[in-house]
Amino acid sequence: MRRVLIIGASGGVGSALAAEYRLRGDQVTGLSRSKDGLDLTDEARVAKVLGGLAGPFDIVLVASGALEIDGAVPEKSIKSISQKAMMDQFTLNAVGPALVLRHAHDLLPRDGRGVFAVLSARVGSIGDNRIGGWISYRSAKAALNQIIRTGAIELARSHKSSICVALHPGTVKTPFTEKYLARHPAVEASEAAENIARVIDGLGAADTGKFFDWAGKPVPW
Template identity: 55%
Template structure:
């Protein structure tokens, strides 16, 4: 039985990813705030990751916030708030970096491990035609760069590993409950699609950005 790790396993997509991985016959380790993971706190995040026993053949990072609690993404430049932006970046960007930092230890050096980090199409600079959501967009664009850099570094030491950014689409979870006008698909459907995409990618695609249908997303 192969091992999988889902970080952010208490969220809607994370829960569905863990269940789908188990459906593939994998032993799944779940990591969430209940286990001491707090991406706002580097020390707590480090302790939670250090407690994991790898190696893992599949690692999925399914964490993030749209905005701090009680706030919503900015619709204009005038709505940018430094403290709110700092919190979004702390979770979505620095938190992602802290997880990526642990990958060399969590992956087998001679294995064909696969890492999928859920970012978002709105983090694409080339695809941004509407503006707004400045902190969230910036945090995900920066996370995409970190994923790209991690893939380049892993290719030197873990040649069989594939590390990619994944756009799950708009998924019907608590995360998106405040946006009823957006077309959504269910978390189980999203999880199956994302795992199919990840399973179909190899080291040659490492460092790429793909949506839930396997289509490349522009940076």
């Protein structure tokens, strides 16, 4: 039986991931701001909550994040940039997961396979950006991807079999995305959770530091 830690377990995708791993017979520890006081924008709270855990975990999954923060919607053009809205995006969607990754050395096994995965987004891909817009969210996710890439390099020095990746879950039907679905094909959170779990199962040490979509296909940085 594997031990799985899910950060953001009260959200749409996070709760579906917790349910998926429990169905698989894994032991799941789910943490969130609403239920456990794990506020990823508060460095001290992250240290206190994660420092109180008894590791190691076979899988650590960061499923937290937000597209809108304090009512600020994704910008349609660069002319709409707000300093506060951009900083809020970076604080939650990039710095927050980085603060969790800071504890990965203690959360993952030093011997044997351990996976640290963060839900990123294809719109964070610099190489795949063809339409512009959403600059704060895009930039925060691009920063997150760099954090994962760098973290993977450092983690491999002490955890030889570790796997540290960014994952794009696809467009998922949750309150997080309901205003932005339009004509975009989307899947239920339960299906997205199955896809993510399947991708994680298929990862090897050679995949560390990479960015994959819900089907296990590499996404350009």
